[in-house]
Amino acid sequence: MDFLSKVSSKAGETIQTIKDSDITKKAKNYAEIPGLQVQIGKAEAAIKKAYEEIGEAYFNAHVDDETTEYEDLFTLIKAKKELIGQLKSEIEDKKKGDNSVEAEEGSVKSEKVCPICNHSMPEEAAFCSVCGHQF
Numbered sequence: 001m002d003f004l005s006k007v008s009s010k011a012g013e014t015i016q017t018i019k020d021s022d023i024t025k026k027a028k029n030y031a032e033i034p035g036l037q038v039q040i041g042k043a044e045a046a047i048k049k050a051y052e053e054i055g056e057a058y059f060n061a062h063v064d065d066e067t068t069e070y071e072d073l074f075t076l077i078k079a080k081k082e083l084i085g086q087l088k089s090e091i092e093d094k095k096k097g098d099n100s101v102e103a104e105e106g107s108v109k110s111e112k113v114c115p116i117c118n119h120s121m122p123e124e125a126a127f128c129s130v131c132g133h134q135f
């Protein structure tokens with residue numbers, strides 16, 4: 001009886017040991033997955049960048065063609081490039097702080113802004129009618 005229980009206990013330990021190392025191995029394998037996923041992501045990003053370069057080269061090579069295989073995409077790129085150009089010049093205008101064009105377009109009457117209270121006054125006003133600042 002003693003021998004048998006010893007054997008079965010030993011057997012149990014062995015099974016337990018196998019299970020433990022199995023779990024450890026599994027955990028180790030699982031721990032390696034994020035690293036592999038990062039590698040996949042990097043490889044995919046590299047492919048995407050290469051595709052982009054091919055696409056840009058194709059676009060530049062065929063931009064003046066009358067018809068292309070990718071008419072809609074060419075139209076989209078051209079439209080977006082034009083939009084970017086407009087937005088960039090808008091940014092430049094804002095950097096300059098040049099609102100004179102807008103003011104001229106917006107109203108026939110020219111206005112100035114009081115530096116003290118920021119209220120708009122007619123260009124010809126000598127004093128701010130809100131705070132009394134002398135222009």
Ligand SMILES: [Zn+2]
Pocket residue numbers: 114115116117118119128129130131132133
């Ligand atoms: Zn004022």
